Amino acid sequence: MKSQKRRNEILAAATECFAKRGYHATQVSDIIEAAGIARGTFYLYFESKEVVFREILDAFLVHIGEQIKTIKLGGALSPADQMRANVERVVDTIIDNPAPAKIVFNEAVGLNPEIDEKLREFYDRLIERTAISLSKGMKLGLVRKTDPRIGACIILGAFRELMVQRTVFGNSKISRKAIVEGLLDVLLRGFAGMPVAG
Amino acid sequence: MKSQKRRNEILAAATECFAKRGYHATQVSDIIEAAGIARGTFYLYFESKEVVFREILDAFLVHIGEQIKTIKLGGALSPADQMRANVERVVDTIIDNPAPAKIVFNEAVGLNPEIDEKLREFYDRLIERTAISLSKGMKLGLVRKTDPRIGACIILGAFRELMVQRTVFGNSKISRKAIVEGLLDVLLRGFAGMPVAG
Amino acid sequence: MKSQKRRNEILAAATECFAKRGYHATQVSDIIEAAGIARGTFYLYFESKEVVFREILDAFLVHIGEQIKTIKLGGALSPADQMRANVERVVDTIIDNPAPAKIVFNEAVGLNPEIDEKLREFYDRLIERTAISLSKGMKLGLVRKTDPRIGACIILGAFRELMVQRTVFGNSKISRKAIVEGLLDVLLRGFAGMPVAG
Amino acid sequence: MKSQKRRNEILAAATECFAKRGYHATQVSDIIEAAGIARGTFYLYFESKEVVFREILDAFLVHIGEQIKTIKLGGALSPADQMRANVERVVDTIIDNPAPAKIVFNEAVGLNPEIDEKLREFYDRLIERTAISLSKGMKLGLVRKTDPRIGACIILGAFRELMVQRTVFGNSKISRKAIVEGLLDVLLRGFAGMPVAG
DNA sequence: AATGAATGAGGGTTCATTCAT
DNA sequence: GATGAATGAACCCTCATTCAT
Numbered sequence: 050m051k052s053q054k055r056r057n058e059i060l061a062a063a064t065e066c067f068a069k070r071g072y073h074a075t076q077v078s079d080i081i082e083a084a085g086i087a088r089g090t091f092y093l094y095f096e097s098k099e100v101v102f103r104e105i106l107d108a109f110l111v112h113i114g115e116q117i118k119t120i121k122l123g124g125a126l127s128p129a130d131q132m133r134a135n136v137e138r139v140v141d142t143i144i145d146n147p148a149p150a151k152i153v154f155n156e157a158v159g160l161n162p163e164i165d166e167k168l169r170e171f172y173d174r175l176i177e178r179t180a181i182s183l184s185k186g187m188k189l190g191l192v193r194k195t196d197p198r199i200g201a202c203i204i205l206g207a208f209r210e211l212m213v214q215r216t217v218f219g220n221s222k223i224s225r226k227a228i229v230e231g232l233l234d235v236l237l238r239g240f241a242g243m244p245v246a247g
Numbered sequence: 248m249k250s251q252k253r254r255n256e257i258l259a260a261a262t263e264c265f266a267k268r269g270y271h272a273t274q275v276s277d278i279i280e281a282a283g284i285a286r287g288t289f290y291l292y293f294e295s296k297e298v299v300f301r302e303i304l305d306a307f308l309v310h311i312g313e314q315i316k317t318i319k320l321g322g323a324l325s326p327a328d329q330m331r332a333n334v335e336r337v338v339d340t341i342i343d344n345p346a347p348a349k350i351v352f353n354e355a356v357g358l359n360p361e362i363d364e365k366l367r368e369f370y371d372r373l374i375e376r377t378a379i380s381l382s383k384g385m386k387l388g389l390v391r392k393t394d395p396r397i398g399a400c401i402i403l404g405a406f407r408e409l410m411v412q413r414t415v416f417g418n419s420k421i422s423r424k425a426i427v428e429g430l431l432d433v434l435l436r437g438f439a440g441m442p443v444a445g
Numbered sequence: 446m447k448s449q450k451r452r453n454e455i456l457a458a459a460t461e462c463f464a465k466r467g468y469h470a471t472q473v474s475d476i477i478e479a480a481g482i483a484r485g486t487f488y489l490y491f492e493s494k495e496v497v498f499r500e501i502l503d504a505f506l507v508h509i510g511e512q513i514k515t516i517k518l519g520g521a522l523s524p525a526d527q528m529r530a531n532v533e534r535v536v537d538t539i540i541d542n543p544a545p546a547k548i549v550f551n552e553a554v555g556l557n558p559e560i561d562e563k564l565r566e567f568y569d570r571l572i573e574r575t576a577i578s579l580s581k582g583m584k585l586g587l588v589r590k591t592d593p594r595i596g597a598c599i600i601l602g603a604f605r606e607l608m609v610q611r612t613v614f615g616n617s618k619i620s621r622k623a624i625v626e627g628l629l630d631v632l633l634r635g636f637a638g639m640p641v642a643g
Numbered sequence: 644m645k646s647q648k649r650r651n652e653i654l655a656a657a658t659e660c661f662a663k664r665g666y667h668a669t670q671v672s673d674i675i676e677a678a679g680i681a682r683g684t685f686y687l688y689f690e691s692k693e694v695v696f697r698e699i700l701d702a703f704l705v706h707i708g709e710q711i712k713t714i715k716l717g718g719a720l721s722p723a724d725q726m727r728a729n730v731e732r733v734v735d736t737i738i739d740n741p742a743p744a745k746i747v748f749n750e751a752v753g754l755n756p757e758i759d760e761k762l763r764e765f766y767d768r769l770i771e772r773t774a775i776s777l778s779k780g781m782k783l784g785l786v787r788k789t790d791p792r793i794g795a796c797i798i799l800g801a802f803r804e805l806m807v808q809r810t811v812f813g814n815s816k817i818s819r820k821a822i823v824e825g826l827l828d829v830l831l832r833g834f835a836g837m838p839v840a841g
Numbered sequence: 842a843a844t845g846a847a848t849g850a851g852g853g854t855t856c857a858t859t860c861a862t
Numbered sequence: 863g864a865t866g867a868a869t870g871a872a873c874c875c876t877c878a879t880t881c882a883t
Contacts, residue, residue, distance in 0.1 A: 052867080071358070073271050077853060087869045092854065158415075159269035159353045169416065186440070193440045199409065199421070199429035200438065206408020207401040214400055218367060223397070231397035239437030240398065242384070242391045250842085275878060285844045287881080296878065448863085467753035469667050473857060483865040485860080494857065551753045556665070565812060582836070589836045595817070595825035596834065598808055599801040606800020607793065613752075614763065619793070627793035635833030636794065638780070638787045646846080671874065681848045686875065 056094045059084045063101045068148035072102055072156045102152075103164060109149035110171050116142050117175075120182050128191060132182075133233060136208070140228050143212050150216045154209070176201045204236060254292045257282045261299045266346035270300055270354045300350075301362060307347035308369045314340050315373075318380050326389060330380075331431060334406070338426050341410050348414045352407070374399045402434060452490045455480045459497045464544035468498055468552050498548075499560060505545035506567045512538050513571075516578050524587060528578075529629060532604070536624055539608050546612045550605070572597045600632060650688045653678045657695045662742035666696055666750045696746075697758060703743035704765050710736050711769075714776050722785060726776075727827060730802070734822055737806050744810045748803070770795045798830060 062084035066075040077098050081091050095101045116138035120131045143150045158168060179201035186192030192200075211232065215223045260282035264273040275296055279289050293299045314336035318329045341348045351366075377399035384390030390398075409430065413421045458480035462471040473494055477487050491497045512534035516527045539546045549564075575597035582588030588596075607628065611619045656678035660669040671692050675685050689695045710732035714725045737744045752762060773795035780786030786794075805826065809817045 055867085074359075076851090088854085088871090089856080089869055090867080092856095093867070093869095096854095098853070159272075183438070186438075190440050192438050193436065195433055195438070196425060196429055199425055200433060202408045202412055202421075203405040203430065203433050204438075206404040206406070206411075208404070209408065210400045210404020211397065213404075223400075227394060227397055231394055232401065235393055235398060235401050235434075235437065237437045237439040238391065239433070239435045240381070240384075240390050240393070240402075241435040242388045253842095274876090286846090286879090287844050288842080290879070291842070451863095470753075472855095484858090484867090485865050486863080488858070489863070557668075579834070582834075586836050588834050589832065591829055591834070592821060592825055595805065595821055596829060598804045598817075599826065599829050600834075602801040602804020602807075603797040604800070605804060606796045609800075610796055619796075623790060623793055627790055628797065631789055631794060631797050631830075631833070633833045633835040634787065635829070635831045636777070636780075636786050636789070636798075637831040638784045649846085670872090682850090682875085683848055683877080684846080686877095687846070687848095692874075 055086075055090075059086065059091060059094050060101065060105060064105050064148045064152065067102060067105065067156060068151040072152075072160055099161070102160070103167075105149055105152060106164065106167070109146065109153055110167075112146075113139060113142055114171070114174075117178070119178070120185075122189075128186065128189075129237075133229065136229055136232060137225075139208075140212070140225055143216060144225055147216050150212065154213050154217050172205075175205060179204055207236065208232060253284075253288075257284065257289060257292055258299065258303060262303050262346045262350065265300060265303065265354060266349040270350075270358055297359070300358075301365075303347055303350060304362065304365070307344065307351060308365075310344075311337060311340055312369070312372075315376070317376070318383075320387070326384065326387075331427070334427055334430060335423075337406075338410070338423055341414060342423055345414050348410065352411050352415050370403075373403060377402055405434065406430060448490075451482075451486075455482065455487060455490055456497065456501060460501050460544045460548070463498060463501065463552065464547040468548075468556055495557070498556075499563075501545055501548060502560065502563070505542065505549060506563075508542075509535060509538055510567070510570075513574070515574070516581075518585070524582065524585075525633075529625065532625055532628060533621075535604075536608070536621055539612060540621060543612050546608065550609050550613050568601075571601060575600055603632065604628060649680075649684075653680065653685060653688050654695065654699060658699050658742045658746065661696060661699065661750060662745040666746075666754055693755070696754070697761075699743055699746060700758065700761070703740065703747055704761075706740075707733060707736055708765070708768075711772070713772070714779075716783075722780065722783075723831075727823065730823055730826060731819075733802075734806070734819055737810060738819055741810050744806065748807050748811050766799075769799060773798055801830065802826060 059080065063075075063080045066079045066083055069075075070079065075098075077088070077091060080098075080101070081088055084091070095104070117135050118131065120128050120135070122128065124131070126134065153168075158165060176198065180197040183192050183195075183197040183200045187194055187197070211223060211228045214220045215228070257278065261273075261278045264277045264281055267273075268277065275286070275289060278296075278299070279286055282289070293302075315333050316329065318326050318333070320326065322329070324332065374396065378395040381390050381393075381395040381398045385392055385395070409421060409426045412418045413426070455476065459471075459476045462475045462479055465471075466475065473484070473487060476494075476497070477484055480487070491500075513531050514527065516524050516531070518524065520527070522530065572594065576593040579588050579591075579593040579596045583590055583593070607619060607624045610616045611624070653674065657669075657674045660673045660677055663669075664673065669692075671682065671685060674692075674695070675682055678685070689698070711729050712725065714722050714729070716722065718725070720728065747762075752759060770792065774791040777786050777789075777791040777794045781788055781791070805817060805822045808814045809822070
């Protein structure tokens with residue numbers, strides 16, 4: 050109850066610090082100062098600096114994962130609309146949580162093998178799910194025939210880059226709408242201005 | 248002469264170490280061991296660990312930058328072919344230099360404000376150039392009308408992701424050809440299997 | 446009344462902890478867990494961890510001291526029997542209280558100057574009393590002429606070692622009887638198998 | 644060579660500190676101050692505070708062990724003389740190295756399970772060897788029939804106590820000669836002033 | 842130029858003790 | 863009396879950098 054609240058305060062303070070300074074540059078001193086607590090209190094709630102970091106990461110990845118619903122046929126929404134809804138939910142989640150997003154994009158890779166593994170798994174699953182969706186779409190004629198895994202990488206990479214621009218570099222000119230519309234438009238129709246032979 | 252050779256040996260050793268372990272996890276001890284030199288010798292050639300890292304980064308970014316030629320009209324090659332040539336050169340450069348590539352993708356962001364600034368500049372310039380190319384293409388009717396900066400982010404993000412998969416995760420199933428063809432195919436024509444209204 | 450009982454519970458729990466893990470390795474957390482009380486409660490009954498330790502030590506030393514009666518002449522028991530009775534009482538006390546015994550043998554020296562001083566005083570008094578008894582015995586011809594303090598050290602050292610074997614190393618093959626008989630036999634008659642010149 | 648010398652300097656400084664203040668109370672700061680070196684230098688030669696302690700202990704136990712020669716029959720020296728020589732060598736070694744001796748007697752037990760095990764083994768071997776010697780002596784009629792292990796404990800305990808008095812409590816009134824003569828005299832002939840029935 | 846022993850600032854973690862409820 | 867969350871001084875160890883040889 051109250052203890053949970055204190056825990057969340059520390060988590061929030063740590064998230065801000067990690068986002069602002071990065072993992073290595075943020076000292077436990079920064080976190081406890083930001084949280085307004087004593088050194089010992091920090092260790093009352095978390096085993097170590099690394100554990101806090103991991104928990105922030107985990108929670109955010111889970112949260113993001115929950116925004117992505119598997120696309121189903123025959124429902125009220127068309128596959129394209131379902132996809133758009135997925136994109137919108139994830140974009141909103143990231144825009145609403147810039148600090149953990151920045152941590153994931155910026156700081157998480159290369160810190161330690163376990164964390165790397167966790168991130169890799171998350172990303173692999175994401176690619177896998179996307180590739181499967183593309184494959185289904187191909188069977189239904191909704192998606193052109195391409196290598197689904199390469200396609201998944203392209204989709205996620207494009208998406209990731211737009212989010213990084215917005216979150217890490219703080220380029221807020223890149224609006225929610227521009228991201229969603231641009232992504233869907235380009236990825237669906239391509240850049241080519243006129244039919245390309247091939 | 249000989250001194251220049253020694254310098255390059257250290258640089259090479261450091262590149263391997265940074266690629267394998269990341270910036271923070273590689274100690275100066277690792278570098279000098281890999282280079283087969285004494286501790287003091289390292290500091291004869293480089294001011295600090297950070298300076299070596301910066302130099303590796305710089306050299307690679309310059310090298311990559313050199314592979315990208317501005318697309319010109321009216322030459323021997325069509326704009327599309329020039330673009331393809333650009334993509335191929337960059338892909339080859341990255342595939343041939345996996346260690347510095349891994350460093351750039353994995354480790355470079357968040358280390359320190361100066362390095363971040365440098366990376367950001369590099370990336371900004373890349374986006375800028377890409378966006379300008381897209382704009383030109385739009386004027387010529389070669390490229391569909393879209394927000395050129397968003398388009399540039401999508402292109403670079405898609406590209407980056409494919410290279411990360413190959414370099415960082417060591418997924419060598421993603422061949423040079425698959426990258427180039429997949430990227431050009433999808434980005435030019437889009438995923439949509441049939442004309443999309445709108 | 447009830448308060449006294451709670452105090453004793455804490456004392457007992459602390460004794461077990463100190464005996465099992467040693468002074469430095471037992472944390473206040475161990476004691477309160479063993480006692481089934483809250484952290485603050487511990488400090489209602491004792492000023493500090495060290496004070497508890499001191500109290501355990503004191504009580505045991507007093508208790509041991511009470512088992513040793515000054516040997517008197519002309520009573521119902523011979524001096525030898527009085528000595529034997531002393532030895533038996535102390536052995537029994539130690540065997541019945543292995544935990545505080547282990548603490549005294551194992552942990553008490555070197556912790557802090559005050560405790561050291563207290564132990565030293567106790568031991569000095571023990572040696573003094575033993576030496577005086579030996580001196581008296583010498584005057585009466587019951588004890589051979591030797592340096593009484595050296596003699597006292599030998600007696601107490603031999604005794605101590607047997608008790609340590611039993612208590613600290615848990616060597617229960619060393620029975621009460623073996624200790625008492627062995628000690629009296631050897632110390633009275635010596636190891637020599639045949640009269641030794643000198 | 645020079646490095647070995649520095650190592651020994653640190654070892655010597657640490658030995659003094661441990662002897663003076665005890666293991667827990669001596670900080671690495673104390674050792675480096677005593678050795679006149681910087682903090683990092685300490686860790687250049689030893690992994691940790693505990694490792695230095697262990698090394699001091701080990702070296703001293705080995706050294707002591709080397710002073711004790713197995714008693715042999717039929718040589719130039721009688722068994723009694725060999726025993727006396729053993730006692731004299733060990734007493735001299737301890738008197739000449741009061742600091743490590745104090746550490747072994749005072750500080751070593753209860754620090755950590757591994758160290759405890761090592762000390763216990765050393766002591767067990769000592770008791771074993773002594774018990775075997777006593778057994779042999781009994782067969783030859785040189786030693787009266789008693790439980791050899793109890794006898795060994797008595798001998799070692801008596802010896803230990805005399806050395807503790809001298810080393811730990813700094814009681815230099817207990818001279819080398821008094822220790823050797825007192826020990827041999829009492830242990831061989833016993834305290835009894837006149838034949839004791841039994 | 843090369844060496845490697847020496848340096849010491851810096852930071853994460855522990856745990857006995859306190860105090861508001 | 864009892865509780866347990868909060869405190870913060872204390873201390874060990876790391877590692878980039880220096881400098882005498």
